[in-house]
Amino acid sequence: MDICVFGAGSLGSLIGGLLADTHEVTLVGRDPHVGVVDTKGLCLSGAVDRHVSPTGRTAVPQAADLGVVTVKSFDTSVAARELATADLDAVLSLQNGMGNEAALATRLDSPVLAGTCTYGARLRDPGHVECSGLGEVVLGAREGGESALADRVGTAFDDGGLATTVSTEMPRRLWEKLTVNAGINAATALARVPNGALTDDPGASVTRRAAREAARVARTQGVSVDADEAAKQAVAVADATARNRSSMLQDIEAGRRTEIAAINGYVVEHASQPVPVNETLTALVRTWEAEHGHLES
Ligand SMILES: NC(=O)C1=CN([C@@H]2O[C@H](COP(=O)(O)OP(=O)(O)OC[C@H]3O[C@@H](n4cnc5c(N)ncnc54)[C@H](OP(=O)(O)O)[C@@H]3O)[C@@H](O)[C@H]2O)C=CC1
Numbered sequence: 001m002d003i004c005v006f007g008a009g010s011l012g013s014l015i016g017g018l019l020a021d022t023h024e025v026t027l028v029g030r031d032p033h034v035g036v037v038d039t040k041g042l043c044l045s046g047a048v049d050r051h052v053s054p055t056g057r058t059a060v061p062q063a064a065d066l067g068v069v070t071v072k073s074f075d076t077s078v079a080a081r082e083l084a085t086a087d088l089d090a091v092l093s094l095q096n097g098m099g100n101e102a103a104l105a106t107r108l109d110s111p112v113l114a115g116t117c118t119y120g121a122r123l124r125d126p127g128h129v130e131c132s133g134l135g136e137v138v139l140g141a142r143e144g145g146e147s148a149l150a151d152r153v154g155t156a157f158d159d160g161g162l163a164t165t166v167s168t169e170m171p172r173r174l175w176e177k178l179t180v181n182a183g184i185n186a187a188t189a190l191a192r193v194p195n196g197a198l199t200d201d202p203g204a205s206v207t208r209r210a211a212r213e214a215a216r217v218a219r220t221q222g223v224s225v226d227a228d229e230a231a232k233q234a235v236a237v238a239d240a241t242a243r244n245r246s247s248m249l250q251d252i253e254a255g256r257r258t259e260i261a262a263i264n265g266y267v268v269e270h271a272s273q274p275v276p277v278n279e280t281l282t283a284l285v286r287t288w289e290a291e292h293g294h295l296e297s
């Protein structure tokens with residue numbers, strides 16, 4: 001399969017690198033990273049030890065069988081505009097946050113698959129990405145149901161050695177991931193703590209309440225997510241990733257714009273009843289962003 005990974009930073013470079021021994025992979029990202037990849041190859045380290053040779057470019061190729069989108073959620077619309085110039089048989093988002101697939105589908109003619117990813121990745125140097133944890137990819141039709149296309153992409157990912165599950169219930173899967181991120185990311189970012197700090201009160205109380213609120217909003221959107229189960233799952237993931245610094249904590253520590261709008265902000269935007277914990281977390285992260293020049297958020 002000819003695969004174009006669009007947004008080859010941390011996660012995109014890891015996923016593209018893992019697939020590069022089995023498929024024709026092009027990483028579209030920024031120099032110097034993609035330039036080094038193109039000339040010297042890509043080194044995978046951490047939980048995976050491998051050197052692979054995908055193509056590296058700064059612009060989308062003319063055509064590919066599959067476009068995999070791994071830009072941050074706030075770059076999805078721009079990514080869609082660039083991907084629209086390519087002839088793609090299918091597009092798959094592996095991004096966190098909600099709304100990415102819809103943003104892609106409204107701008108692209110290609111069918112858009114939804115996906116979640118729990119592999120951990122960190123770009124260490126140009127040409128070098130660290131796998132900070134093995135996980136799995138779950139993918140499927142973005143509105144749920146059976147999909148021959150999803151089956152084909154799932155088989156290609158399986159063949160490439162990625163732990164992959166094809167799901168007929170992607171709306172629920174995406175919301176379940178959102179309830180976890182709503183419970184963990186902003187709280188760890190604001191408190192400057194690793195995920196494990198949220199396994200006991202007082203932190204766990206914030207995590208549970210934010211996840212419950214997100215689950216209730218999911219139900220108003222017609223997606224059946226149990227609030228109590230979501231609360232338990234968010235704390236369980238915080239425990240399972242106790243040593244992780246969440247992606248939002250990493251963004252804040254690096255002074256980067258965060259994905260708050262697609263996580264807690266999305267919960268607030270789609271709530272028909274007050275969601276005070278998500279409102280507070282969103283406002284505080286946005287306060288930090290405003291102080292650090294990310295006013296566009
Ligand atoms: N890292 C991880 O372990 C995981 C990440 N995720 C999710 O995956 C997504 C990506 O995360 P992550 O890989 O960490 O983020 P990164 O910022 O490391 O990677 C995104 C890359 O895309 C580049 N990019 C953005 N727009 C363009 C463009 N138009 N053309 C070329 N390159 C572009 C960015 O460059 P620039 O910054 O210069 O714009 C950046 O290098 C997020 O939604 C994240 O939440 C999910 C699971 C795990």
Ligand SMILES: CC(C)(CO)C(=O)C(=O)O
Nearest residue numbers: 184241244245246247248
């Ligand atoms: C699950 C969690 C919170 C793991 O750190 C994550 O997805 C993230 O950091 O964005």
